[in-house]
Structure formats: structure tokens, C-alpha cells
Amino acid sequence: MDVNDALIDEAVxxxxxxxxxxxxxxxxxxxxxxxxxxxxxxHLSIDQPVVSHQLAILYQYQLVTKTKQGKHMYYxxxxxxxxxxxxxxxxxxxHEIKGEPHQY
Amino acid sequence: MDVNDALIDEAVxxxxxxxxxxxxxxxxxxxxxxxxxxxxxxHLSIDQPVVSHQLAILYQYQLVTKTKQGKHMYYxxxxxxxxxxxxxxxxxxxHEIKGEPHQY
DNA sequence: TTGACATATGTTATATGCAACATATAATAT
DNA sequence: ATATTATATGTTGCATATAACATATGTCAA
Numbered sequence: 340m341d342v343n344d345a346l347i348d349e350a351v352x353x354x355x356x357x358x359x360x361x362x363x364x365x366x367x368x369x370x371x372x373x374x375x376x377x378x379x380x381x382h383l384s385i386d387q388p389v390v391s392h393q394l395a396i397l398y399q400y401q402l403v404t405k406t407k408q409g410k411h412m413y414y415x416x417x418x419x420x421x422x423x424x425x426x427x428x429x430x431x432x433x434h435e436i437k438g439e440p441h442q443y
Numbered sequence: 444m445d446v447n448d449a450l451i452d453e454a455v456x457x458x459x460x461x462x463x464x465x466x467x468x469x470x471x472x473x474x475x476x477x478x479x480x481x482x483x484x485x486h487l488s489i490d491q492p493v494v495s496h497q498l499a500i501l502y503q504y505q506l507v508t509k510t511k512q513g514k515h516m517y518y519x520x521x522x523x524x525x526x527x528x529x530x531x532x533x534x535x536x537x538h539e540i541k542g543e544p545h546q547y
Numbered sequence: 548t549t550g551a552c553a554t555a556t557g558t559t560a561t562a563t564g565c566a567a568c569a570t571a572t573a574a575t576a577t
Numbered sequence: 578a579t580a581t582t583a584t585a586t587g588t589t590g591c592a593t594a595t596a597a598c599a600t601a602t603g604t605c606a607a
Contacts, residue, residue, distance in 0.1 A: 347467050349536035350529065358458040359595085363451050376554060389596065391555055401539065410553045410604050420535060425454065427528055432453035435505065463565085480584055493566065495585050514574050514583045 356400045357425065361385055362393050366422060369403065373415035457525075460504045465489055466497050467529060473507065474526055477519035 356362060364383050368374060376394065380387045394414055397403045404417045416422065460466060468487050472478060480498065484491045498518055501507045508521045520526065 344464075346533050346537055346540070347464050349540060350532045351462055351464050351467065353532060353536060354458050354462040355594090358455055358462050360448075360451050360455050361595095363455065377552090386597075387554075388556080388598080392595090395555080407603095412554060424528060424531055424535070427531070428454045428457060429450050431524060431528070432457060433450055436450070436453060459564090465565095481582090490567075491584075492568080492586080495583095496565090499585075511573095516584060 353400060353421075356396060356402065357421075359393065361389060362397060363425060365390070365393055365397065366402065366416065366425065369414060369416040370422060373406075373413045375411040375413050377411070379414070457504060457506075460500060460506065461525075461529065463497065465493060466501060469494070469497055469501065470506065470520065470526060470529065473518060473520040477510075477517045479515040479517050481515070483518070 361383075364385075365379060368379055368383060374382075376387065376390055379385070379390050379394075383390070385393075394403065394405075398405055398414075402416070402418055402421055403414045406413045406415070465487075468489075469483060472483055472487060478486075480491065480494055483489070483494050483498075487494070489497075498507065498509075502509055502518075506520070506522050506525055507518045510517045510519070
């Protein structure tokens with residue numbers, strides 16, 4: 340594998356984005372449908388300014404897209420591939436928690 | 444996918460560990476062989492206390508194992524699966540950088 | 548135009564992460 | 578015992594991340 344420095348920098352940025360519970364929860368909430376800010380606030384019980392702020396970060400790093408419809412801003416997962424990677428990580432930690440050995 | 448809260452907490456912890464260039468570089472350096480601290484310092488040109496500190500974090504989160512042999516502490520990747528996930532992330536950002544669309 | 552609702556932004560305080568540097572511990576040889 | 582090498586730990590300063598709260602902007606209806 341070509342372990343290029345600039346590439347690692349970019350990967351580190353995405354890992355920082357994923358290093359936050361609220362952002363992960365938002366990504367999962369968007370897994371199967373787009374949603375506006377209020378519905379995210381309601382379903383995840385996170386304060387509105389916090390949701391807006393985290394969505395702005397997810398948008399900045401192109402993990403979500405947004406579309407305005409009247410008063411509502413609809414956010415959509417822009418990257419199912421990212422969620423696949425998060426799935427893999429959740430699978431990994433779930434084995435860690437159970438004390439199971441790694442799978443190769 | 445069962446999006447369990449405690450699981451997300453654990454995933455967030457691992458993402459934080461991966462949110463650092465030196466740690467990623469160390470993991471890649473350990474990809475195919477174990478290595479002692481000095482050889483990591485030499486090959487990656489990172490100051491020794493920094494390497495020791497980052498290795499301690501990698502060890503704490505069970506991403507590496509360590510074995511003492513005389514004066515030397517040998518570190519070994521404990522988790523090829525983690526590196527597979529990092530590979531996937533590097534592949535992802537490499538497409539992002541090139542402006543290519545996501546693959547599904 | 549005013550009010551109500553949806554969303555975003557700004558501010559502050561606190562917490563966390565990191566490198567850099569100095570220093571400590573451990574192992575071995577002399 | 579002392580010196581030397583290998584590694585680990587502690588401290589400080591700085592940058593960044595976060596939540597909480599207040600406030601601003603935008604949209605639409607009455």
C-alpha cells in the first residue's frame with residue numbers, strides 16, 4: 340500500500356469527524372432516508388444548535404448533502420461507503436467488548 | 444445494524460486513536476513486522492518521547508502488543524483488521540482527493 | 548408587516564489533544 | 578557501582594473541540 344503523507348492527513352481529518360457520538364448518530368439516522376434538522380433533533384434528542392453545528396461539519400467534509408425546501412433544510416447521506424466503514428468499526432468494537440479474538 | 448449507544452462510544456474511542464498522523468504511520472510501519480521503539484524513531488523520524496507516548500496509546504486501546512527483550516521493547520500490530528479499515532479509509536480519501544464519485 | 552417556525556451563527560467556558568522538553572526508570576556492560 | 582543505551586513518564590503551553598446559551602437569519606402565512 341502506498342502510504343502517502345497527504346493521504347494520511349486526509350484520512351486523519353475524516354477520523355476526527357467520526358470521533359464524535361452525535362455525528363455518528365446523525366449519520367446513522369440518515370442511513371435510509373434524508374431528514375430535516377427538526378426531525379433529527381426530535382429523534383436523537385440533541386439540542387438544535389448542536390445538530391446544526393454537527394451537520395455543518397458533516398457537510399464541510401462532504402459526508403452529507405443538503406437541499407433547502409421552504410423553511411426546511413433536508414440533509415442526506417452523501418456517502419454510503421463511509422457508513423459501511425463505520426459498520427465495520429462497530430463490528431470490530433463489538434467483538435472487542437465481548438473479548439472475542441480478532442477475525443482475519 | 445444494531446446502533447447501540449455503548450458500541451458507538453467504543454467506536455468513537457478507536458476513531459480518536461486513529462485521528463493522529465503519527466499513530467497511523469506507526470501502525471503502517473508495524474504492518475509486516477514487529478519493531479522496537481528505536482527503529483520506529485529512526486524510520487519515521489519522530490522524536491522518541493512522542494513515539495513512546497503514541498505507542499502507549501495504541502497499546503492502551505489494544506491496537507498493538509508489546510514484548511520486552513532485554514533493553515528493547517518490541518511492538519507488534521495486534522489487529523490486522525484495524526489496518527484493513529485504515530486501508531479502506533485511505534482508498535476513500537484518495538478518491539475524494541481526485542474528485543471521483545463514491546463507489547457503491 | 549407582523550408573527551411563528553426552522554435553521555444557522557456567534558460567544559463563552561470548559562475540556563481535550565498534542566508536541567516539546569526535561570527527567571525518570573530499566574537493562575546491560577564495564 | 579557507574580556509565581550507557583533504550584524506553585517511559587511528567588509538565589507546560591498551545592491549539593482545537595465541545596456544549597450551552599443567546600441571538601440572528603430566512604421562510605411563510607395571516
